[in-house]
Amino acid sequence: MNKEIITVEDKSINEKCLIYRHKSGLTVCYAPKKLSVTYVSLTVKFGALCQNVKFDDSDSYENLPDGVAHFMEHKIFARPDGSDALNELAYFGANGNAYTTENSTSYIFYCSENFEKNLEILLDFVFNPYFTEENVKNECGIIAEEIKMYEDNPSSKIYYNLLSAIYKNHGIVKNICGSCESISKITPSLLYKIHGAFYTPSNMCLVISGDESFDNIINIVEKTFADYNINPVPEVKYFDEPLEINKRYIEDMCDVSEASYIFGFKLAPILSARECEKRSIAYDILEELLFGKASDFYNSLYERKLISQPITLGFDFGNGYAFSSVSFSSVFAKETEAEIRAFIDKISGFSISESDFLRVKKFILANFVRDFDSTEAIAENLVTDMVTGSNIFDCTQIIEEIDIDYLYNVLKNDFKTDKMAVSAIFPKGEK
Numbered sequence: 001m002n003k004e005i006i007t008v009e010d011k012s013i014n015e016k017c018l019i020y021r022h023k024s025g026l027t028v029c030y031a032p033k034k035l036s037v038t039y040v041s042l043t044v045k046f047g048a049l050c051q052n053v054k055f056d057d058s059d060s061y062e063n064l065p066d067g068v069a070h071f072m073e074h075k076i077f078a079r080p081d082g083s084d085a086l087n088e089l090a091y092f093g094a095n096g097n098a099y100t101t102e103n104s105t106s107y108i109f110y111c112s113e114n115f116e117k118n119l120e121i122l123l124d125f126v127f128n129p130y131f132t133e134e135n136v137k138n139e140c141g142i143i144a145e146e147i148k149m150y151e152d153n154p155s156s157k158i159y160y161n162l163l164s165a166i167y168k169n170h171g172i173v174k175n176i177c178g179s180c181e182s183i184s185k186i187t188p189s190l191l192y193k194i195h196g197a198f199y200t201p202s203n204m205c206l207v208i209s210g211d212e213s214f215d216n217i218i219n220i221v222e223k224t225f226a227d228y229n230i231n232p233v234p235e236v237k238y239f240d241e242p243l244e245i246n247k248r249y250i251e252d253m254c255d256v257s258e259a260s261y262i263f264g265f266k267l268a269p270i271l272s273a274r275e276c277e278k279r280s281i282a283y284d285i286l287e288e289l290l291f292g293k294a295s296d297f298y299n300s301l302y303e304r305k306l307i308s309q310p311i312t313l314g315f316d317f318g319n320g321y322a323f324s325s326v327s328f329s330s331v332f333a334k335e336t337e338a339e340i341r342a343f344i345d346k347i348s349g350f351s352i353s354e355s356d357f358l359r360v361k362k363f364i365l366a367n368f369v370r371d372f373d374s375t376e377a378i379a380e381n382l383v384t385d386m387v388t389g390s391n392i393f394d395c396t397q398i399i400e401e402i403d404i405d406y407l408y409n410v411l412k413n414d415f416k417t418d419k420m421a422v423s424a425i426f427p428k429g430e431k
Contacts, residue, residue: 003218008392015372017382017393018214022221023175024228025202029385030217031209031378038210039375041112042120042126044058045233046072046198047103048176049319052237055197061237065185066171067143067178068094070100072191076107076140078130085125094118100176101316102318102389107156110376113214114219117308123224129195144180154254154425155235161250162264162325162423168246170239172321195418200231213311243254243268244419251424257334259426263344266320266419272390278398281409285323285402287313288360291326299344324414327396333426344420352404365399 009016017031047069052061077085089096094111108124150156156175163173177183208217210296229247245266270276291311292296301307307330314325326344330336371377381392 005214008391010392010396011367012396013414015393020214020218020221022201022218022225022228023227024219025200025230026225026228026229028217028422029382030212030214030388031207031375031376031377032211033209033213033372034211034376035111035373037113037375038112038115038208038212038386039108039379040115040122040210041106041108041195041206041207041379042122043104043106043386044199044204045104045387046194046203047101047105048097048174049102049238050236051171052196053197054235054237055193056232056234057377064285065178065190066174066182066189066289067147067176068183068186069105070182071143071186071227072102072194073098073107074143075131075135076126076129077101077193078135079125080130083124084122087124088121089118092117092121092161094121096122099306102172102176104129104383106383108379116216119208119217119220120224121235123220126205127199127224129191129199131191133188136186136188136191136251140183140186142300143177145182146179147175147183150175150177153255153257154260155368157252157254158260158423158425162262162421165421165423166245166264166266166323167249167321168242168244170241170321172252172274172318182269183243197234199212200233201225201228202230203233205377205383207382207386209378209382232359239391241285241320245421247421249424251426253426254427255312256425256427258329258331260329261333261337262325262423263326263340263427264421265324265415265425267324267414267420269320270317270322274391274394274398275319276322276388277390277395278402279317279410280315281399282402282407283313283315284364285357285360286410287406288363289356289407290347301336301339306330306332311340333424337424344415345417347415348408350411354404354405357407361402362398365396368395368399382392 003020006019007016017029020028050069053064056060079085086096086429089109091112094109096109109118109122126284160175167173207314215217227429243333268281289295291313298311307328310329326340328336328340384390385392
């Protein structure tokens with residue numbers, strides 16, 4: 001193959017990927033694995049937070065309707081003959097799907113046969129959309145039902161309530177699906193405009209993990225994008241967000257059997273992709289040390305029947321935002337809340353033993369290596385790399401770099417009570 005191929009690898013675990021950049025700007029990332037299932041993701045860097053956009057033919061920013069990236073995801077599968085591209089993939093033995101995040105939209109399939117045919121189908125329907133007044137109107141009704149479902153979902157409600165407590169201006173507080181009002185403003189012409197601007201190869205990546213021929217993959221890409229050149233992508237303006245939280249506490253009621261809480265801590269945005277990766281791994285370690293089933297605190301609550309499900313420690317980040325969180329559910333809500341508040345108040349003084357630290361690090365490393373036994377996990381991690389600029393093949397080195405002092409700094413800096421907001425969900429009729 002007379003092409004410039006970049007190899008990125010981690011020799012310590014004998015894993016690698018091959019990267020090829022087509023003249024159109026499309027990045028192709030292939031992770032060879034001798035597994036029976038091939039997993040494919042075609043990802044565009046256009047997600048729910050792409051709300052204020054300066055198109056090439058304009059001198060000002062245009063406010064896009066909330067939920068338009070998710071709406072686009074739904075309509076991409078429509079074919080001019082009235083069929084659905086998902087059915088076409090299924091006919092050739094592939095399982096297809098799609099999802100929208102804050103920063104990107106991915107169109108995926110996995111299969112054990114007819115890989116090349118399914119790849120051609122994927123590239124065809126994503127780059128040749130079909131929007132009409134009728135199919136857009138019909139989709140509004142379908143997505144409106146999805147929005148109502150999320151509004152009634154306790155997990156979704158408590159999460160978005162927390163975000164609205166933490167953030168004042170940032171678009172992260174808005175549901176990825178948008179609202180019934182916002183999606184009613186979406187038209188075929190707007191979808192075509194967005195597709196033409198953002199669904200360009202230079203703003204996309206094709207990630208494949210499986211036992212396929214990279215030569216054949218590149219040949220399909222070159223055939224598909226022979227007439228494409230690198231096009232400029234519209235500028236996206238993100239959000240001016242103050243350092244202070246928006247409100248201290250927010251509560252709601254739902255059809256649940258026990259109360260749930262999330263304690264959220266507003267953090268300064270983290271600009272380095274590597275530091276985000278390092279912080280994420282640190283949180284995985286701290287979750288086990290602080291709240292894992294072997295921890296003293298969890299066992300104290302469990303033995304007193306204050307808690308029956310795991311306590312979750314989270315770290316989320318993206319364009320212009322970062323926050324940590326502690327989540328739990330309990331039938332004895334107030335008493336458990338008081339215990340966890342007291343624990344958080346003194347969390348910066350938590351003592352980490354060397355033996356526990358090393359045990360958990362080995363556990364985290366083993367889980368990371370185990371991910372390479374799944375083409376889906378490999379591909380999704382590589383998609384994250386393509387979107388955020390991180391590098392999955394740095395992870396073993398990053399895990400090794402993390403020491404107890406780094407964890408102490410995270411505990412000291414990321415759990416400040418003056419930056420804490422609380423979201424609670426109670427069973428209906430109970431307070």
